[in-house]
Amino acid sequence: MRRVAVVGTGHTRFMFNSPKTEVEMLAEASMDAINASHLKPKDIRAIFTGNVLGDFSEGQGMVQSYLANDIGCFNIPASKFEGACASATMAIRDAYMWVASGFYDIVLVGGTEKATAMGTPLATRTFAMFGDSRYEYPAGFTFPAFFAMEAHLYSKKYNVPLERLKEQMALVSVQSHHYGMKNPHAQFHKEITVDKVLSGFMVTSPLQLLDCCPFSDGAAAVVLASEDVAKRLTDKPVYIAGVGQASSGKMSSQYKYLPRLRARELAVKQAYEMAGLGPEDIDVCELHDCFSIASIIAVEGLGFAEFGKGGELWEKGETKTGGKIPVNISGGLKAKGHPIGATGASQLHEITRQLRGELVDEGRQVAGAKVGLVDTLGGDGVIVNLILKTD
């Protein structure tokens, strides 16, 4: 297997109600990634995309072919992946293999979504199709309901009183909004406080409005290349050192393990082993904070905290830029936004910029970061992890 590197990246502003189509947004991010890589569209050998609700939101399936056509990558192989919120990360892991195996030298990977076109209440209902729709969704398990249950299970299992857990959860959202202020691509540029979170609209107990990420419109893309090609194109290659993926399935199959998500623990183990690294080596992490409780569960599954102690990282400020494990310095899904099928590519864009030291001017650089982790959860059905590093 060859080493594979990220060369260039592109990222649209994440927003409510973009005037552009999904293909247009992804074309914008893709051309930015191709230009940043000092390449032309004709240099791209294959395209891998993530997109989930294109048919529902704007009546357009198979976005990959129209993207290829519109950016001038005529007739090249273009595939689309659907793994709910993890669609783009799934595409990245797959694209990695096509380059690592020696089949292609240069590929484009991206994700795009117009998740706000349906309006958030309808989007929540629509998106419940990516849970088990035969037994569990009809019983009321939309994703907010699932993560609310996770919070209750967590509180009980680890003996963290709900009031304290809710404060920890609030701290997650407050930090995300703080860093989102500094990210020009973020959907929300607005500081919030713990009081504001705790006094917010109750979505589904104990999750209040500011415990929940928004739906967003947006796209992100990256160019991947083999090591030798990457070194000719950039003096700052960021290598994909490890990848991992695992699936879950019905909640009813997971009930003995919850609130822990076994798929994450298995996926990140694959990535750590492939990279020859462990949680102690990670300098910066973008993880899947679809709900504030999801962040707390994630830092534990990824090995950054003992089970039941995840929230203490935020209490102690360890998740900030100067902390032990800086988390979601982009603003995360909560403040940067969550265009479902684009989120994984956005996370990789962010980690690449951190490892290149490009975020000093934005006031959110993790000093000396050399190893980063991407964590994306698709529904409660799939996890994909990526480990990135510089030499």
Added chain:
Amino acid sequence: MRRVAVVGTGHTRFMFNSPKTEVEMLAEASMDAINASHLKPKDIRAIFTGNVLGDFSEGQGMVQSYLANDIGCFNIPASKFEGACASATMAIRDAYMWVASGFYDIVLVGGTEKATAMGTPLATRTFAMFGDSRYEYPAGFTFPAFFAMEAHLYSKKYNVPLERLKEQMALVSVQSHHYGMKNPHAQFHKEITVDKVLSGFMVTSPLQLLDCCPFSDGAAAVVLASEDVAKRLTDKPVYIAGVGQASSGKMSSQYKYLPRLRARELAVKQAYEMAGLGPEDIDVCELHDCFSIASIIAVEGLGFAEFGKGGELWEKGETKTGGKIPVNISGGLKAKGHPIGATGASQLHEITRQLRGELVDEGRQVAGAKVGLVDTLGGDGVIVNLILKTD
């Protein structure tokens, strides 16, 4: 790269209005494929699936994770591909790479669809989302309309009078129904005549009802393994000797090339070159006959006939079991049925059985077949080709 072989396959009956869910149908086909491979679910290292309209037809996205869960392939990586009708073939080509590269030894690939749940008229409208939905579908270009235009362009470009072309097209459907009679998995078991085709309901001139394939419910699955593993599991490994994929995009980008489909010509060239074979080496072919005219265009693009002469193969009986290039001896999409996201896996199932000589009892074996070709068209946006061979 290692050689990759098909070990076992599974296939549900294709039908109108299946009482099973997409996951249930795919679970049935998958367990048949796993059992036929003398394996257990725990031996499968990753799952690759094709599915297109699951969210629209039954409100279930991310079928891959629920499949993995339901058949006991707990927590393994499971990915879903969407490339319209070519989704499963796209998944197969991708799965091929994960095994060829040495990453996995044994994987499961399958496709599933409940395309009849919406009723055919609504399905046609819904499925138009997999063409360009911003400019071309609103102008009336559903897929029947596109292929009707292809027939007119073909007639004019190659100077084949429309009346003769319609008779050639009718022969395509008549042959498909003839072989469909002999395929126990086929949706239609009914002989038809040229007169019956030509006197049928006009869908969109010149396509009449029996020029059009149905929508169907069904699933198919295959187990792929590395050569050394495959040889331990079966004495009839069927190797994937070549793969190819190319994308198209808007019709307005293709207009100078139509009625030829450039994507097919590029994709099959990749597959031929990789296999070191040409059209003259193919003993049996399953190609994408979504409409009868599509078959005529396909045999030309694949190199089996000169441009403008494709229909003559059917006139001369060269596409039958004893002919020069037996085509769609399964009954094809026309008579076997077309469960969109399952079709490519069904085609691979069929070619595998032909190359293993397993169709003698069904009265549709191509004697001595050693090399086969799979051709799947997704909308008019993507083509995937696979070349299979025995030693």
